[in-house]
Amino acid sequence: MVRTRTRKSGSTGRFGPRYGATIRKRIRAIEKTAKADHRCPRCRKYTLRKESLGIWKCRKCGHAFAGGAWQPITEGGKRSSRITKQLAEQAQES
Ligand SMILES: [Zn+2]
CATH class of the missing domain: 2.20.25.30 (N-terminal domain of TfIIb)
Structure with missing residues (x-):
């Protein structure tokens, strides 16, 4: 794992360790959908x-x-x- 500022957590990296891994995972999936081309x-x-x-x-x-x-x-x-x-x-x- 490369230690960058955003780490491996992708778009939910801004949340840091807060809210729990499962919730961050869910948000990440939603944000991916939102950012994709429709x-x-x-x-x-x-x-x-x-x-x-x-x-x-x-x-x-x-x-x-x-x-x-x-x-x-x-x-x-x-x-x-x-x-x-x-x-x-x-x-x-x-
Ligand atoms: Zn159009």
Whole structure:
């Protein structure tokens, strides 16, 4: 192991020995997801980046939208948009 300032703990090195290894491991996995390139829903290119917490912006077409805090599309978000669609369809039928 090379003794660098950030050590082997990657992006969670800033936490030092605090919060416990398991929690740091979990945060590291989440932050990796957040920092990776995601697909833009408009131009379909993998140029979507996290702008700030919950804000996602495409570097290619400039498309910005509010998504999940750590992922552009969350399971909860998908579910809520499906319910919205269902309610809209029901409203049209009646
Ligand atoms: Zn785009």
